[in-house]
Amino acid sequence: MRVLRCIPTVLALFLLSGSLPSQDLSGRDIMELYKIQDRTGDLSADQTMTLMNSKGGKRTRELSYVMKTDEDDNRKLLIRFLSPADIKGTGFLSIEYADRDDDRWLYLPSLRKSRRIAGSDKTDQFVGSEFAYEDLESEKLNQHAYTLEGSDTVNGTPAWLITAVIDIDGGPDESGYSKRELWISKDHNLLVQAKYYDKSGAYVKKLQSKDIRQVPGSEKWRAYEMSMEDIRTGDKTVIEVSEYRIDQNIPDEYFSERYLKRGR
């Protein structure tokens, strides 16, 4: 319902954005534009995830990523590892709830068993990568305060620079960040760069999105390469996407423990 209420404003903004000078947009306005670009009913992607450490070590995994967003903007996520061979078939299911801890399940094909795993910690690293679970969640506009800091250029792309801080009345702050700096491209309203600050205020991670293209058969634009770098250790995770598929009407049953156990 919250989303529906937003629509008139968003529409108005959308119509006006062509004629209005950008400085009249607020941080929140720009984030609304970002949400329009970002939001899909479902999205699946074939990914190659490369974990790199500062000493030159490299580990590569291929995975299929399937995600669906409900009308309250909560995400369901199913990830299946395709390679290396020793973890092929390992699956991971996560269901986000607005009012309680996420549910997470893991399926191990060697045991043919799935196990629910504790998922209270959004700050945990996702499968050992530099991405935290919260980095994969949808942007919750109503839980943050956004400030437009100005304009900047990222890799030649003009972008707005927005700072986001948690702003929830009384609710628990589960984020590991005190602040995020978000660079939203002016051409497609996509997140092209982000800097993450931990609770002490220290700059800890940097996200960069590259190779931005329109997804074939969709009006959405997406980054085909994303990298997250840990500033202190120099460790880095790069996700390269070979293909995005958007709004394929993936049924809700796909995101169930039963489906997870099918191992494919």
Added chain:
Amino acid sequence: MWYYHYILKHPKTTVAAILVVTLFFAWQAKDVEVNNSLYELLPENHPSVIQDEEIKHEFNSREMILIGVINNQGVFNSATLQKVKDISDKIWEVTTADASDSSRLDSWSSELDPDYREKIDEILQNGLDRQDRGPVNNLLIEAKDDPSIPGDFIGFLGLLRLKLSPISDVISLSEIENITSTDWGLDVTPPMETVPGSQEGINKLAATVFANEMFVNGIVSEDSTGTLILAELAFYYDDHLDIAYDVFEKLENLARPFRGPERVLLAGVPMVNVYTINYMSGDMAKLTPLVILLVMLIMYLSFRMFKATFIPIAIVLLALTWTLGVMALVGRPITLIVAFMPVMIIAIGIADGIHLITEYKLSWNELKKRDGAILKTFRQLSWPVVITSLTTMAGFASLATSSLRSIRDFGIYTSIGVFAAMVISLTFVPAVLRLLSPPREVASRRRHDHRWVSAGLPALSRLAVGKRRWIYVGILLLAAVSIIGIAKIRVGSTMVGMFHEDSEIFQASKMLNEKFGGTEVMNIVIDTKQENGLKEPTVLQAVASLQDTLESLPLVGYTTSFADYIKRTNFVMNDNNPSFNRIPDSIEYMNTSADAAQNYEGSDITTSKPIIGRNQIAQYTLLYENAGGDDLEKLVDFDYSKLNVITMIRDDFTPRIKEILQSSQSFLASRLAQGAAVIYAGCATLCVVGDDLIIPSQLKSLGIALIVVLLLLILIFRSFKMGLIALMPIVVTVLVVFTIIGLFGFYLDAVMALIASIVLGIGIDYSVHFISRYQSLRKEGADANDAIRQTMATSGRAIVFNSAAVAVGFVVLLFSSFIPVQNMGWMVSANMLLSALLTLVLVPAVLSSAYKLTTRKELEQ
């Protein structure tokens, strides 16, 4: 002599020049660092040291401080548990930044752009505290990317960041990762996130903790009367000693209010080092004045004149300052071995002063003219001062060939000290004597003092010459005994064992070693040389049985490795079924209820789906990583080719550590696949490395010292025969040193290894004095027995006083806080006296034998 004329013409300039040089060195000396970590002992380029360094960085293994919370009534009660929780929380908050950092940051601010200034002002608002670590971190990142920012500022910010958050990890009941499986699912959380409010909750917590075998002896004692909190430094201890030192102090202060009835004890290798540094500083502050006082007393007793005591003391203090200044310039720290160098320099340097003052008084009595007396003194003594300094320097400098760094430092710096004392004796002393008023007429009284010396020495010389057969027999017997003694010498060292049993650190280490797995760490790194090689079940099975073998040894209290995490996950994933508390097999057949039913119908067990152990391990690893586990970075490398078996040992005595090392080596030799390599690292391993270097180093430096000193002696006396005779007493003394070490059951360690060289370096002076005097008397025409008698009366006397002063100087070491230093104190004292005695007995005996031989030869001809 023009040189002394010059000094006598410009005494003030000379004194001023010496004082300026001294001030310069004193200014440097204030930066001398005190550190006694093992890394200061071992050679930097030793393969084990290099490997250890690599392993440390590869597995992020930084020093840990062990904080034991002991309650004899048991720790599972809410009050004790609350303390554990509070201490753990407070450790995270430790910062060591202080007002001096604030003012330094503030002074930087004025030199930088307004942008930086603004940020610095923001950081400095409300003073520097833990809250500022984020902003400081960001400022550092920004400054690093900014080429206009001076490197000094970046360096300062880097240090400040460390000071604001010097602790990188805390492991305790409230922090450690516990992999559990419940009806609900899998969880990796600490067993005690909050302290249970009810007895029931506490019982449940105890049950949870004891159900995980990785915790028992690790963070709880088997009898549940102790629990351990580990604080890991965010940096390598040796890189930032001063910050580490502050952290330890903060931790000690932090622990204090939690004491009673619980004991809260701090131990671990870094703490041992801190205590060593503390006691060393205490020793230096206590022993240096004490040795000065004692030596002054001895001099006063021999000269009965205050001025005469002041000059030798001035020599040694100036020489000491110069030496410390040189050390600071070279950037070497004061280690335990170097710490008693002051005592050494005082004990040695005093000799020059004693001889100079004695001679000056004699010359004054004779000439009654100040300048003439000074010139006569230095004409007589310059050469002996130079040669005895050179032989002593040669004795100590030979230690520079040692492969152990602090022994090398000790040798080099002591010889620099001896050199400085020589320079000061030959410049400062004549200038000061010129400036001071001449001595009063007291010298005539001197002959009546010390009657026992005056009477004893002729008797001794008669004995030496008359009963020389007996003396030779005695020496031969001594040599025979020394063979037995030397054969019994064992090498071994301990850090904790250097302290007295009632000292805090000894007690804390003992208690924590009793309650937990041990305070000494050995890292056994197994390198499969294959990416993902660790995921092979046979490898992990070998590792698990290595750990069982190690843990069956009484001194190994705890081991942990990647294998434990796989075992634990296997157990937990199989519904806590004890038969799965093991590493998966290479191939297993599923036996779950569903499959069992299938098998039942399907007849043949091999038709059931095989589980590949390798895949299972890979998937467990992924599961663990995904559940937020990050302990693995200390246990495996990035591509799973190497693992680290962390082995905790309850003793730091090296012969015992060596046994553990050997049993691991022999186990792995038979169990490890071809191509795999094993690397031993960690403090415990390095201690053993040090041991293996001691004997070869000792032999090498002693051998070199003997050769160099012999060559010097031959040059000085222009006679091969005299050179050999001069060396005899010291060779016998060195044999006695090793005999004592062997027969008394001492272990040869880095401190003990010094004794022979010290005795050699100092003791050689006695025969140099004796034989020079003898030679010059012979040249003047005296026959051998007369020359011996006269030498005994003059040089013999000086040797007695000199050796007594040195012996008393070293006796001061008995007041040291370190047991090996105490042992060294009495050993050097006793052997200095022995070496003097041998000089006064053996040298005359041999001289008269040699004289007899030559005269007989001449007669025969």
